[in-house]
Amino acid sequence: MKDERKLPAFKYDYLGLDSQTIKHSMANRLEYSAGKDLYTATARDWYHVCAWVIRDRLMERWMETMRSYYRQDAKRVYYLSLEFMIGRTLSNSALSLGVSDELGAALREIGVDLEQVREMENDAALGNGGLGRLAACFLDSMATLALPGYGYGIRYEYGMFNQRIENGQQIEHPENWLRYGNPWEFPRAEVLYPVKFNGRVITYPDDSGERRYQWVDTDEVMAMAYDTPIPGYGNSTVNNMRLWSAKSSRDFDLNFFNQGDYIKAVEDKNDSENLSKVLYPDDSTEMGRELRVKQQYFFVSASLQDILYRHRKYHDSFDNLPDKVAIQLNDTHPVLAIPELMRILIDKHHLPWDKAWDITRRTFAYTNHTLLPEALETWPVAVIENLLPRHMQIVYEINQRFLNEVMHRYPGDTALLRRMSIIDEDNGKRVRMAHLAVVGSHKVNGVAALHTELMKKSIFADFDRFYPDKIVNKTNGITPRRWLKQANPQLAQLISANIGDAWVTDLDRLKQLMPLAENNAFRQQFREVKRHNKQQLAGLIKQRLNIDVNVDSIFDCHIKRMHEYKRQLLNVLHVITLYNRIRLSPDNGVVPRTVIFAGKAAPGYHLAKLIIRLINDVADIVNNDPAVDNQLKLVFLPNYNVSLAEEIIPACDLSEQISTAGTEASGTGNMKFALNGALTIGTLDGANIEIKEEVGDENIFIFGMTADEVVERKRAGYRPLDDYRNNAELGQALDMIATGYFSPTEPDRFQAVIDTLTTHGDNYMVLADYAAYVECQERVAELYRDQESWTRKTILNTANMGKFSSDRTIREYAQEIWQAEPVDVELSDHAIEKKAG
Incomplete structure (x- = not known):
C-alpha cells in the first residue's frame, strides 16, 4: 500500500507556536539539520528534530532576556552546584512555552508518536539525589519568577553510573548519556578559562612596598562552557545553565608521538579531561580525594572568572560587586569559591585584605544540607597545600583573623577556639569546609524548620552564638510544573477543570480543592486518575521486571538514595513481618500491598549495596511463594532517576519518609508524593513536620x-538487642535474615546487616522504631479499606501543598538573602511578529 504521509514544503518559518508552523519547522529541521526524510527518519531523529524546533523558539526569548539584564543593570544570582538533576528537557520546555498540545498535534499529523519520541531522550546525568533535584527546581522557579538567575556546574560526560541489578546485586555501568549528542546545549568554544593547580607561591614587594603573592609554575587545565536554556513558565524569561567541561591546554605531545609512544603523547590530555568525566569519583583513595578537590576547584574557578568578567564589562571596580552579584553555594562542594575570590581580589587586583574580605562575605551565601558529621566535607590540609598552595595560605589567614575575633569576644576559651577553627587539628589537620562556608558568607540557611533549629543547636551552635542573625531557614520546595502538570497530566487536568489553571504558578490556589474533598463525584474522579497512574506503573514493572502487581493493592513507595539513615531496612523488616503473617494465616483478610523501592547506593558504600541485595533476595522469595499470591509483592526498580520518579510518584498511595528523626535535612520527595495525592508515613523529621502542619495531624x-x-x-x-528479644515478630524477621532464609546458598550473606542492627549499636535506631512503625502501618491498611476516607485525605494532601512550591522558596531567597528583583522581559516587535506567525 502506498504511503501517503507528507511533510509540508519548507517555507520561511516565523517561529510561530501553532501546530502548522511547528510542522513547517520540523520539515526544515528534518531535511537540513538531520539530513533525513520521512522514510529514513528514526524515533531518535524525530527527538532531535523536536528538540531543535522547541529550542529555536526559546532563542529569541533567551537573547532578549540577556539583553534585558544588561539594559537594566540587574543584580544577578549565581547558583553554584555540583549537581543539577534536570531530567528530560523536551516535555518541560514545551510545557513552559505552552506548546505541548501543538507539538503532539504536529507529530500526529505526520504519523509520529510523541511518547515514543520522548522516550528517546536520556536523562541528563548531572546529579545523584535530592541536592541536584532541588537545584533543578530552583532554576525553574528563578526563570518563572523572572529573576536573573544562572546555574553553574560541571558537564559530566558519564554521570555517576547506570545501575543494573544482576543476581540481586547493584552493578555499576558507565552512564554515557551524551552518546547520541545533546541537542539542548550550546558549546561555547570562545568561553574558555584557564584553571591552575599545583605550583608554588612566591612573594615580592610592589612599587609601594606592599607584600604581594604570585602563584607560579602551575599545571593548567582549560574550562570550556556549555550553555543550556532554562525557560520560565508562561513568560518570556529564559535563563542560562552554564556547565564546564575540562579541556587540555594541549592535545598531545608531539615529541612522544614521533617516538612512537602514543599513550604518553596523549597522557596530559586524558589526565586534564578526567576532571569532568564522572560525577563524584570514589574518594576512599588518596587519588580519588585529590580528583574530588580538583573537580570542585575547577568549576568554581571557571565560574568566578566568568562572573567577574561579566561584572567588569559594565562596572569599573569591584566595590559594588555585592550589590550586583549574589552567589549561592549549594552545600560545601563550591566553598573553595571563597578563598578563590579572595585570591583574585588580593593577588590580581591588589585590594586590601579587609576590603576584599568585606566584598567576599557580602557576595556569598551558603546552604547547608546535612546534620550528619560524616557528610560535612573536610579535606586534608596536605591535599589542599599540594593542589592549591595559595588558597591554603588564604584559608590559614581567614582562620587566624576569625579566631582572633573569637578570642577577643570569649577570652581564655581554648576549647571554643578548637571547635570553631576552620582547621581541624584533632584528625590529622583537615580543612572544615562547612566552617569556611559559615565564616565566609553573610547568610547561612537550613532547608526545613527542624533542620535549621538543629543546625543552631548542634553542628553550628557556636557559630549561631557568635553570629546570632546569620543562620536562617528556607524550607525547600518543588516546581509544580514538572512535578504535577508534567508528571501527572490527568490529575493536573482534573484540578484545572475544577479551579482553573492559575495554580501552576500560584500553588496556594490548590486550597480551593478542599471543599471538593467532600464531593462524591470529585473523589471518584480523583480515584480514577490514581488508578490510571497505577496501571501505567504496573505496566512498566511488568515490562522491566516481569512481575505482575495488583493495581488494587496499596502502592507503598520508598524511592530515594540508598543510605542507612533513610532506613530502607526498617521497611524491609516490615515486609518480612507481613510475609510471615500471611503465611501463618493466609485467609486473614490482609490488605494487599505492593512495596516499591528504587535508589542508587554509592559505589564504595558496601552496606547500602548489601541492603539492595537483601531487598532483592527477599523479593525473590516473597514474589514466588504461592501462599502469598497477590497479597504482597516487593519490587526494586533499577536505575532511579528523574524520569523514573515521574512514573512512580503519580501512582503512589503511600510515601515512605521514615528517616531517623534528626537526620534528614528536608526531603523533597515527600512534597512530590503529597502533591500527587499520596499519604505520608514518616517520622517527625525534615519537612515532614511542616507537611504535617499544613495537611493536619489526621x-x-x-x-x-x-x-x-x-x-x-x-x-x-540504647541496647538494640533488648528490642530484638522483646518483640517476637522483630526477632523472627531478623533470625530469618541471619540464618539464610532469603539466601540459602550463602546463609551468612547478610551478617553485616545483622551486626549493624544488633551488636554494633543500631546507630539509626531501626529496631527502636520497629514496633511503632508496624503499628502505624496497620493503621494505614485499615484506612485503605475505606476508600472514601482514604481519597478524602489524599485530596486534602494535594490541596495543602501550596507552601512547598519552589516558587515560594526562591521568592524568600530573593527577598531575604539575595536582595534580587525580577526583571520583566518584553519581546521586541520583531519577536512578537515571529510569535504570531
Whole structure:
C-alpha cells in the first residue's frame, strides 16, 4: 500500500507556536539539520528534530532576556552546584512555552508518536539525589519568577553510573548519556578559562612596598562552557545553565608521538579531561580525594572568572560587586569559591585584605544540607597545600583573623577556639569546609524548620552564638510544573477543570480543592486518575521486571538514595513481618500491598549495596511463594532517576519518609508524593513536620521517636538487642535474615546487616522504631479499606501543598538573602511578529 504521509514544503518559518508552523519547522529541521526524510527518519531523529524546533523558539526569548539584564543593570544570582538533576528537557520546555498540545498535534499529523519520541531522550546525568533535584527546581522557579538567575556546574560526560541489578546485586555501568549528542546545549568554544593547580607561591614587594603573592609554575587545565536554556513558565524569561567541561591546554605531545609512544603523547590530555568525566569519583583513595578537590576547584574557578568578567564589562571596580552579584553555594562542594575570590581580589587586583574580605562575605551565601558529621566535607590540609598552595595560605589567614575575633569576644576559651577553627587539628589537620562556608558568607540557611533549629543547636551552635542573625531557614520546595502538570497530566487536568489553571504558578490556589474533598463525584474522579497512574506503573514493572502487581493493592513507595539513615531496612523488616503473617494465616483478610523501592547506593558504600541485595533476595522469595499470591509483592526498580520518579510518584498511595528523626535535612520527595495525592508515613523529621502542619495531624501517618527522644535514648544507653528479644515478630524477621532464609546458598550473606542492627549499636535506631512503625502501618491498611476516607485525605494532601512550591522558596531567597528583583522581559516587535506567525 502506498504511503501517503507528507511533510509540508519548507517555507520561511516565523517561529510561530501553532501546530502548522511547528510542522513547517520540523520539515526544515528534518531535511537540513538531520539530513533525513520521512522514510529514513528514526524515533531518535524525530527527538532531535523536536528538540531543535522547541529550542529555536526559546532563542529569541533567551537573547532578549540577556539583553534585558544588561539594559537594566540587574543584580544577578549565581547558583553554584555540583549537581543539577534536570531530567528530560523536551516535555518541560514545551510545557513552559505552552506548546505541548501543538507539538503532539504536529507529530500526529505526520504519523509520529510523541511518547515514543520522548522516550528517546536520556536523562541528563548531572546529579545523584535530592541536592541536584532541588537545584533543578530552583532554576525553574528563578526563570518563572523572572529573576536573573544562572546555574553553574560541571558537564559530566558519564554521570555517576547506570545501575543494573544482576543476581540481586547493584552493578555499576558507565552512564554515557551524551552518546547520541545533546541537542539542548550550546558549546561555547570562545568561553574558555584557564584553571591552575599545583605550583608554588612566591612573594615580592610592589612599587609601594606592599607584600604581594604570585602563584607560579602551575599545571593548567582549560574550562570550556556549555550553555543550556532554562525557560520560565508562561513568560518570556529564559535563563542560562552554564556547565564546564575540562579541556587540555594541549592535545598531545608531539615529541612522544614521533617516538612512537602514543599513550604518553596523549597522557596530559586524558589526565586534564578526567576532571569532568564522572560525577563524584570514589574518594576512599588518596587519588580519588585529590580528583574530588580538583573537580570542585575547577568549576568554581571557571565560574568566578566568568562572573567577574561579566561584572567588569559594565562596572569599573569591584566595590559594588555585592550589590550586583549574589552567589549561592549549594552545600560545601563550591566553598573553595571563597578563598578563590579572595585570591583574585588580593593577588590580581591588589585590594586590601579587609576590603576584599568585606566584598567576599557580602557576595556569598551558603546552604547547608546535612546534620550528619560524616557528610560535612573536610579535606586534608596536605591535599589542599599540594593542589592549591595559595588558597591554603588564604584559608590559614581567614582562620587566624576569625579566631582572633573569637578570642577577643570569649577570652581564655581554648576549647571554643578548637571547635570553631576552620582547621581541624584533632584528625590529622583537615580543612572544615562547612566552617569556611559559615565564616565566609553573610547568610547561612537550613532547608526545613527542624533542620535549621538543629543546625543552631548542634553542628553550628557556636557559630549561631557568635553570629546570632546569620543562620536562617528556607524550607525547600518543588516546581509544580514538572512535578504535577508534567508528571501527572490527568490529575493536573482534573484540578484545572475544577479551579482553573492559575495554580501552576500560584500553588496556594490548590486550597480551593478542599471543599471538593467532600464531593462524591470529585473523589471518584480523583480515584480514577490514581488508578490510571497505577496501571501505567504496573505496566512498566511488568515490562522491566516481569512481575505482575495488583493495581488494587496499596502502592507503598520508598524511592530515594540508598543510605542507612533513610532506613530502607526498617521497611524491609516490615515486609518480612507481613510475609510471615500471611503465611501463618493466609485467609486473614490482609490488605494487599505492593512495596516499591528504587535508589542508587554509592559505589564504595558496601552496606547500602548489601541492603539492595537483601531487598532483592527477599523479593525473590516473597514474589514466588504461592501462599502469598497477590497479597504482597516487593519490587526494586533499577536505575532511579528523574524520569523514573515521574512514573512512580503519580501512582503512589503511600510515601515512605521514615528517616531517623534528626537526620534528614528536608526531603523533597515527600512534597512530590503529597502533591500527587499520596499519604505520608514518616517520622517527625525534615519537612515532614511542616507537611504535617499544613495537611493536619489526621491526614498523615506519623510514628516513632522525635529527634530529642533519639538523643535521649542514645544518652541513656540504647541496647538494640533488648528490642530484638522483646518483640517476637522483630526477632523472627531478623533470625530469618541471619540464618539464610532469603539466601540459602550463602546463609551468612547478610551478617553485616545483622551486626549493624544488633551488636554494633543500631546507630539509626531501626529496631527502636520497629514496633511503632508496624503499628502505624496497620493503621494505614485499615484506612485503605475505606476508600472514601482514604481519597478524602489524599485530596486534602494535594490541596495543602501550596507552601512547598519552589516558587515560594526562591521568592524568600530573593527577598531575604539575595536582595534580587525580577526583571520583566518584553519581546521586541520583531519577536512578537515571529510569535504570531
